[in-house]
Amino acid sequence: MTIYQNSYSFQHVIEAQQFDRDTLLNWLFPLADVMEKIARAKGVRDFSNIRGVNWFEEPSTRTALSFAIGLDLLGGRMVYSTENAGKFSSRAKGESIEDTIEIINGYNPNIIVARFAEAGDAAKAASISSVPIINAGDGNNQHPTQALLDLYTVYREFGRVETLKFGVVGDLANGRTVKSLAYLASKFPNVQFYFISPSSLNISKNITAYLDKHEVVFAEHDDLREVASILDVIYVTRIQEERGSFLTDQELEPGRFSINQEILDIMSDEAIIMHPLPRKNEIPRYVDKDPRARYFQQAKYGLYIRMALYQMILYPQMVPSLLHL
Amino acid sequence: MTIYQNSYSFQHVIEAQQFDRDTLLNWLFPLADVMEKIARAKGVRDFSNIRGVNWFEEPSTRTALSFAIGLDLLGGRMVYSTENAGKFSSRAKGESIEDTIEIINGYNPNIIVARFAEAGDAAKAASISSVPIINAGDGNNQHPTQALLDLYTVYREFGRVETLKFGVVGDLANGRTVKSLAYLASKFPNVQFYFISPSSLNISKNITAYLDKHEVVFAEHDDLREVASILDVIYVTRIQEERGSFLTDQELEPGRFSINQEILDIMSDEAIIMHPLPRKNEIPRYVDKDPRARYFQQAKYGLYIRMALYQMILYPQMVPSLLHL
Amino acid sequence: MTIYQNSYSFQHVIEAQQFDRDTLLNWLFPLADVMEKIARAKGVRDFSNIRGVNWFEEPSTRTALSFAIGLDLLGGRMVYSTENAGKFSSRAKGESIEDTIEIINGYNPNIIVARFAEAGDAAKAASISSVPIINAGDGNNQHPTQALLDLYTVYREFGRVETLKFGVVGDLANGRTVKSLAYLASKFPNVQFYFISPSSLNISKNITAYLDKHEVVFAEHDDLREVASILDVIYVTRIQEERGSFLTDQELEPGRFSINQEILDIMSDEAIIMHPLPRKNEIPRYVDKDPRARYFQQAKYGLYIRMALYQMILYPQMVPSLLHL
Numbered sequence: 001m002t003i004y005q006n007s008y009s010f011q012h013v014i015e016a017q018q019f020d021r022d023t024l025l026n027w028l029f030p031l032a033d034v035m036e037k038i039a040r041a042k043g044v045r046d047f048s049n050i051r052g053v054n055w056f057e058e059p060s061t062r063t064a065l066s067f068a069i070g071l072d073l074l075g076g077r078m079v080y081s082t083e084n085a086g087k088f089s090s091r092a093k094g095e096s097i098e099d100t101i102e103i104i105n106g107y108n109p110n111i112i113v114a115r116f117a118e119a120g121d122a123a124k125a126a127s128i129s130s131v132p133i134i135n136a137g138d139g140n141n142q143h144p145t146q147a148l149l150d151l152y153t154v155y156r157e158f159g160r161v162e163t164l165k166f167g168v169v170g171d172l173a174n175g176r177t178v179k180s181l182a183y184l185a186s187k188f189p190n191v192q193f194y195f196i197s198p199s200s201l202n203i204s205k206n207i208t209a210y211l212d213k214h215e216v217v218f219a220e221h222d223d224l225r226e227v228a229s230i231l232d233v234i235y236v237t238r239i240q241e242e243r244g245s246f247l248t249d250q251e252l253e254p255g256r257f258s259i260n261q262e263i264l265d266i267m268s269d270e271a272i273i274m275h276p277l278p279r280k281n282e283i284p285r286y287v288d289k290d291p292r293a294r295y296f297q298q299a300k301y302g303l304y305i306r307m308a309l310y311q312m313i314l315y316p317q318m319v320p321s322l323l324h325l
Numbered sequence: 326m327t328i329y330q331n332s333y334s335f336q337h338v339i340e341a342q343q344f345d346r347d348t349l350l351n352w353l354f355p356l357a358d359v360m361e362k363i364a365r366a367k368g369v370r371d372f373s374n375i376r377g378v379n380w381f382e383e384p385s386t387r388t389a390l391s392f393a394i395g396l397d398l399l400g401g402r403m404v405y406s407t408e409n410a411g412k413f414s415s416r417a418k419g420e421s422i423e424d425t426i427e428i429i430n431g432y433n434p435n436i437i438v439a440r441f442a443e444a445g446d447a448a449k450a451a452s453i454s455s456v457p458i459i460n461a462g463d464g465n466n467q468h469p470t471q472a473l474l475d476l477y478t479v480y481r482e483f484g485r486v487e488t489l490k491f492g493v494v495g496d497l498a499n500g501r502t503v504k505s506l507a508y509l510a511s512k513f514p515n516v517q518f519y520f521i522s523p524s525s526l527n528i529s530k531n532i533t534a535y536l537d538k539h540e541v542v543f544a545e546h547d548d549l550r551e552v553a554s555i556l557d558v559i560y561v562t563r564i565q566e567e568r569g570s571f572l573t574d575q576e577l578e579p580g581r582f583s584i585n586q587e588i589l590d591i592m593s594d595e596a597i598i599m600h601p602l603p604r605k606n607e608i609p610r611y612v613d614k615d616p617r618a619r620y621f622q623q624a625k626y627g628l629y630i631r632m633a634l635y636q637m638i639l640y641p642q643m644v645p646s647l648l649h650l
Numbered sequence: 651m652t653i654y655q656n657s658y659s660f661q662h663v664i665e666a667q668q669f670d671r672d673t674l675l676n677w678l679f680p681l682a683d684v685m686e687k688i689a690r691a692k693g694v695r696d697f698s699n700i701r702g703v704n705w706f707e708e709p710s711t712r713t714a715l716s717f718a719i720g721l722d723l724l725g726g727r728m729v730y731s732t733e734n735a736g737k738f739s740s741r742a743k744g745e746s747i748e749d750t751i752e753i754i755n756g757y758n759p760n761i762i763v764a765r766f767a768e769a770g771d772a773a774k775a776a777s778i779s780s781v782p783i784i785n786a787g788d789g790n791n792q793h794p795t796q797a798l799l800d801l802y803t804v805y806r807e808f809g810r811v812e813t814l815k816f817g818v819v820g821d822l823a824n825g826r827t828v829k830s831l832a833y834l835a836s837k838f839p840n841v842q843f844y845f846i847s848p849s850s851l852n853i854s855k856n857i858t859a860y861l862d863k864h865e866v867v868f869a870e871h872d873d874l875r876e877v878a879s880i881l882d883v884i885y886v887t888r889i890q891e892e893r894g895s896f897l898t899d900q901e902l903e904p905g906r907f908s909i910n911q912e913i914l915d916i917m918s919d920e921a922i923i924m925h926p927l928p929r930k931n932e933i934p935r936y937v938d939k940d941p942r943a944r945y946f947q948q949a950k951y952g953l954y955i956r957m958a959l960y961q962m963i964l965y966p967q968m969v970p971s972l973l974h975l
Binding site: 049051053077079080081082083084085090091093094095096098099102103104106107108109 | 689690692693711712714715716718719722723727728731733888892927928929930935946947949950953
């Protein structure tokens with residue numbers, strides 16, 4: 001399948017890697033800036049003929065909400081949302097993802113936003129769908145719109161991605177988020193990664209092999225305090241207890257895999273703190289007031305990125321004029 | 326936080342007590358009358374730029390439905406509804422209600438209708454939300470729109486609230502409904518309450534202390550038949566078996582904590598029977614045909630009250646002209 | 651109750667039997683053809699004042715989706731959809747279906763699409779509802795829109811229903827689908843049924859008695875290979891393991907209660923293969939490319955049938971002009 005057509009037009013959004021640097025810097029991110037203006041005003045009506053389907057095999061309430069509201073802000077509508085189709089729908093009776101997508105295609109929506117329970121199902125779905133599909137996460141594989149919004153956050157704050165030092169902290173073993181971000185950020189020159197995790201939750205060898213192959217510099221650490229002072233981005237993640245992850249008493253020491261006052265004190269004034277949310281104790285609430293905290297903006301930027309993706313998929317011909325090109 | 330601004334404009338709906346008598350009698354109830362006309366016709370388009378989110382941490386299908394259809398009748402739309410976010414969303418992963426609301430705020434909807442699992446979360450949410458919030462129930466604490474529709478039902482039937490005698494029957498120990506109604510009705514002069522419940526399900530001391538403090542007359546009984554003849558409103562509630570409530574064989578005697586023919590015979594012709602629904606056997610179906618039965622109207626009035634609240638929150642400047650003032 | 655008014659106008663859709671041959675051939679099926687054109691274009695706006703409620707007591711994600719998208723294509727909107735009301739709503743607290751429908755009526759929607767958990771509840775609901783109801787399945791009783799789309803598929807392929815030989819294969823004991831189809835097809839002259847099922851999953855005596863009474867010829871078999879060559883329609887169904895159905899090793903032999911190459915070889919070139927979906931192994935994926943496979947079209951035709959039903963219920967006066975009559 002050809003999912004990538006040109007710099008500002010594509011049929012599906014399946015994985016972070018499908019976006020090249022030109023698309024990100026010259027089209028997607030500037031378009032997301034435009035979308036912010038639309039979202040903060042009353043929205044537009046350009047998509048009045050657009051019908052979307054929010055097909056979530058697993059719940060991801062917030063992601064589904066942002067896709068629904070983003071489509072509405074453009075003038076389209078999410079005609080149907082299912083929150084838990086993997087448990088409720090024919091998928092629970094053993095139907096293949098291809099059959100499910102074929103049937104939804106028959107109803108002729110303009111776009112399908114889908115969360116898939118199984119890794120790889122987004123690509124399978126795209127391979128047979130003439131309706132555009134946006135992957136809102138497929139198992140432990142990818143969550144490309146999360147990676148895009150993460151990188152967009154960095155870009156908005158620093159005006160660039162290249163040469164930045166990313167510290168990624170916490171449960172790196174279970175991180176779909178971390179994986180997609182590493183793939184995407186490594187497209188930019190001289191980016192450096194610092195993976196800071198307990199030994200039981202280290203980053204997977206697949207990702208480090210990928211980074212090696214693409215000559216991206218990275219290091220592994222087991223204490224944030226050792227490197228916090230040199231990082232541009234501190235990207236904190238939650239320990240995913242529901243997947244069996246846990247920290248020992250020693251690992252729970254504040255500042256080691258979490259933000260505390262000591263970290264705030266040694267961080268650069270220009271650095272930023274990110275988190276894909278939800279958070280638990282790894283970022284205490286008093287950090288919210290620190291001017292370097294960016295995790296709520298980050299969530300908000302997801303709306304603009306998703307709106308920009310809708311635009312590039314559904315009405316790419318409008319993109320140049322939206323960017324005043 | 327200031328949630329109450331003037332007589333017909335406020336930012337959030339959090340608890341029954343926030344409404345004073347002037348607001349109820351001169352603004353909210355007359356506006357609900359206008360909303361009935363809109364709902365029975367084809368609706369209006371005034372809210373075409375309004376996007377709502379139905380955020381239900383616990384299921385309450387009917388309440389969610391009436392909020393969605395009410396918004397649509399005004400010309401807006403409920404862009405996304407989640408039925409069971411407490412079980413499905415990040416809240417299930419331990420996220421605080423403040424974080425959840427902050428993130429939804431980032432998507433810039435115009436109104437959030439929320440059912441909260443925990444008592445007190447509605448106030449917490451309102452304290453950090455710049456988007457208006459309507460509390461559709463928070464744990465066992467409050468369900469203010471239910472209390473408002475209850476009182477509106479009484480007002481429509483009697484043309485007044487003051488001096489009425491309210492008999493509240495059944496499971497008073499678990500009654501969020503009863504609590505909010507007692508708080509609200511006691512704002513009116515010379516209202517009297519008769520609480521009729523089995524000893525295991527009596528009204529809480531918090532409420533009776535509140536009534537004492539506000540010098541509202543009340544009495545406790547254990548048999549509806551003793552007082553049915555003098556009541557203006559017989560408000561029946563369901564025994565909440567799912568919370569462990571039950572009646573003994575003796576307490577199940579028809580007419581004691583339920584409506585039967587004997588009650589219908591001794592009730593005043595001008596009295597009315599209410600129930601927050603769903604009902605089980607405490608009101609047999611043959612009562613539906615009695616001209617004093619009002620529980621289905623009561624449910625319907627909830628739609629008008631919710632529409633009136635939307636109007637007062639989102640476009641209060643239109644309220645005087647809607648009332649022809 | 652009178653649910654049937656004239657040939658192209660009715661209040662409710664409750665059971666397959668309510669449609670007579672004239673309505674099907676002269677109104678519903680031609681109107682579904684028109685709806686296909688609307689669905690493949692951008693839709694219409696005729697229903698801009700129409701508000702629907704998707705009330706599903708049990709999940710049936712795809713059916714709910716097609717009803718929602720069909721209403722939207724006509725210009726209306728499904729204001730609220732609940733996926734699992736039987737588990738979540740007041741119904742779970744013991745409320746009667748009559749009370750539920752009465753309350754939804756109070757909110758004044760224009761149409762209620764409902765999946766009921768209990769057989770017979772669709773008729774009960776219709777008996778008290780002034781809002782039109784479409785039965786999207788009631789327990790193991792009926793699923794009339796499925797039967798209509800099945801018959802429409804046959805009609806589109808053959809240009810007729812009469813004189814066709816229907817082979818119905820698989821789990822016939824649990825088939826709401828099979829039941830409604832048998833009732834509906836037997837309204838046409840000289841239709842013949844071949845029921846092909848393992849002895850543990852034979853068609854119910856109710857249905858064969860019905861066919862006997864209406865003088866419809868049928869036969870029972872236990873091997874598809876015996877009769878595949880003479881059939882016009884091979885309607886395959888899934889073994890409903892979730893209801894305890896299973897096949898023995900011998901019954902699992904390919905071609906016996908499933909499609910395999912041998913069946914494809916002996917089938918007539920003009921015959922078609924249908925399936926209500928979801929399928930498991932009873933139709934292997936390589937069959938999808940066979941020109942006689944019709945199960946995906948069949949699903950798609952469901953959208954057009956549902957749109958046609960909306961039209962006949964909500965704006966029957968437009969039907970003649972839509973058909974250029």
